Amino acid sequence: MDSCSLYYSLDLVASSGHVLTVEQRIALQTSLLILKKKYKFQRAMLWGKILGIQENYFIAQGRGESEIKDRKYLYSLDCMEWFLLPLVTESMIEEVSKAVRGHFIGEPSFVYEQIHSHGGGEEAAEGEEVIRVNEEKRLAVTVHLIDEDVSVVPRGAFIRNPLGHVQINRSFEGLSESEARRLENYLHFHERKTGNKKSITDMGEWSPAIDFLDALSDDIPKGSWSLQFECASRVCVLRSLLWPGLTFYHVPMTPQHGYIYIGFGMKNIDLPFKL
Amino acid sequence: FLMKNSSNSNMNYDHLTQLLTKVMDEHPNNAVDVFEEMSYEVKRASLNSMQSNLRDLPQLTATELLAEQQRSLFLGKPVLPNVSEISFYLEQAEVGLGREEMQRIFLALKKLVDSERLTHCRFWGKILGIENNYIVAEAENREGEEKDHYTIEDELKEQIKEPESLEKEPFEGSPFPHSAHKPQHEVPKEAIGIGANKFAYYVCKEPGLPWVKIPSVTPAQITIARQIRKFFTGNLDKSVVSYPPFPGNEANYLRAQIARISAATQVSPYGFYQTVGDEGEEEQELYWASIEVNPDFEGVPVRELAESLKVWVHHRQHILQQGRCTWENMAEKTGEDTNEETEDEREEELDEPEVGPRLLNPLSLDAFNMPPWSSKLSSHLTPEHAIAVLRSNLWPGAFAYSSGKFENIYIGWGLKYIGEVYSPPIPPLPQKEYPDGPEITEALDPTPEEELDFKDNLEEQQAALEESEESDELEESEEDDN
Incomplete structure (x- = not known):
């Protein structure tokens, strides 16, 4: 507005x-x-x-x-x-969607961590990787998605x-x-x-x-x-x-x-x- | 005869007296000729006086009526809260509907109070719907009311009963599998004025449109409402299509959600309310004790309210898993039915009553995997004049503020935040089929070779049988001989 x-x-x-x-x-x-x-x-x-x-x-x-x-x-x-806010890229959207759960905190430097495992059960130990995304990135992605959608x-x-x-x-x-x-x-x-x-x-x-x-x-x-x-x-x-x-x-x-x-x-x- | 009443006017005697008096008074020249007319005139005169009476009545009341109506403005204690003050504070709390809309709602509330003669009424909040929104007013129940809202449940019960009776008749006596489904005993509804039904709620779509009272809530509706997630459409009569099926229409769903939201988010500063009666005597009493306004309440400092959740308390009763605020021992109810199966249940259910958090429980004890409340000051620039604002993260749209006084409001979609992705409950497993046995299993078709073998076997067996029969007969004959 x-x-x-x-x-x-x-x-x-x-x-x-x-x-x-x-x-x-x-x-x-x-x-x-x-x-x-x-x-x-x-x-x-x-x-x-x-x-x-x-x-x-x-x-x-x-x-x-x-x-x-x-x-x-x-x-x-x-x-x-x-x-x-940082410019949004495809990879950023993917990262954020994997790492982020729940409410916003209200602290731009807050880091979300999510352990993401590739593949099924046995290989899980090898394919594990930790995705870290700070809230500023999440904010940028969320705003971008909302603007895209609605x-x-x-x-x-x-x-x-x-x-x-x-x-x-x-x-x-x-x-x-x-x-x-x-x-x-x-x-x-x-x-x-x-x-x-x-x-x-x-x-x-x-x-x-x-x-x-x-x-x-x-x-x-x-x-x-x-x-x-x-x-x-x-x-x-x-x-x-x-x-x-x-x-x-x-x-x-x-x-x-x-x-x-x-x-x-x-x-x-x-x-x-x-x- | 003279004292008889005529169909429409006085007695014959009175009429004759009046007529003769008239003749004597007026002394007409040709009394005999005009006698009928005079009689008619006398009759009309009596009617005339009546008509003049009738005409006088409205003239008398026009001003009086107005005065009478206006008199009520000056009488009675105020039942409405100061909505403009509330709207002013709500604006500082970053909630509200805009000043104009709040004023409209205030006037609509006033109309509601006047028309329904409510003793206490407040603006509860607004629930957004797809086609229309609901403005919700909360009022205290008047005494000696109700009993007319049971119709929907009764209808539902009848619907459930009918198919059962249909099923049973045709299969009598045959060994068909009978349904293992036992309809659960319905938890009885809480009486008006207790627990979840403590208050009555009125809704309207737009301020100015008529207020509709929504029916009181049943425990079944609350338990189902916990399991489903549906937007409101804005039409009270619409049925709620969901799984598990919701008992009732949207008015019932709305009432169930209001009960849940109220129980979870109606909060007040610590000390504003106190429990009625002395503590101690019976522990259990405390859980559904009523509360009253503490006359000695002096207010909690705003800064403290904004920083700590310990000074905020719930002042509505927690709704138990059962769907009621007060625990109802279902075991006693089931005991009435003489079923063998229920005895096991009785043992299970007789365990100790389900107990929720007690009334006036501080918010800091609310449990969830994230902070359920956010609190802050309304202004950073002039914190000394700010008010404390509390926002619920579990029920997006629920707010409370306090600046000495306090108020709760809910403006939102009427849905709880559940954290994870919603997945509807899985339908119960299909019932077991008829017990598997050799008599109903389908055998593999034998190959021609097998058939031949079988025939050979059969012939051999028959031959053996015949032999044995012969021997039997022999034996029998021998026995007969003996």
């Missing part, structure tokens, strides 16, 4: 149960502005908060020229001092220009009330993964400048989103059931939209049982 709209947008996602104190809000407004200038971001966003047992991490996201490709993540424990924008809010850069659509006026009730009109904000599986008739009405992202309605398993109208039925709120804690809001007929993640940073892998 954009740092400029922080003062009202936090109220719109408060229905999920998490708010920020006044102290944190003003601290964020100050520090994100400085952050934006220091790192030369086009936009600085408050990405969310990950709850740890001792401390909580605040996560900020900086976006450059291209909204999808030029992204940097920073974390902070006190909303003032921001530290850059970052949301309304359809039409971003356009892709001929150079391939994804930019804000300045003429976006918001979804209408009836459009806002349909999951097809919300898109994943990452590079398209699924490829073109749609039939040509479906794609007929698409505009290449707008429809370059995956729609939420194609998510597997079906029903991993909860779409409701809240705040006296004026705001459309989407909650992810896959990553509980992610809340997206959009005020129909206005360009206001945004998402925030406030949660324990754990994926809901039991989702199929719970539906």
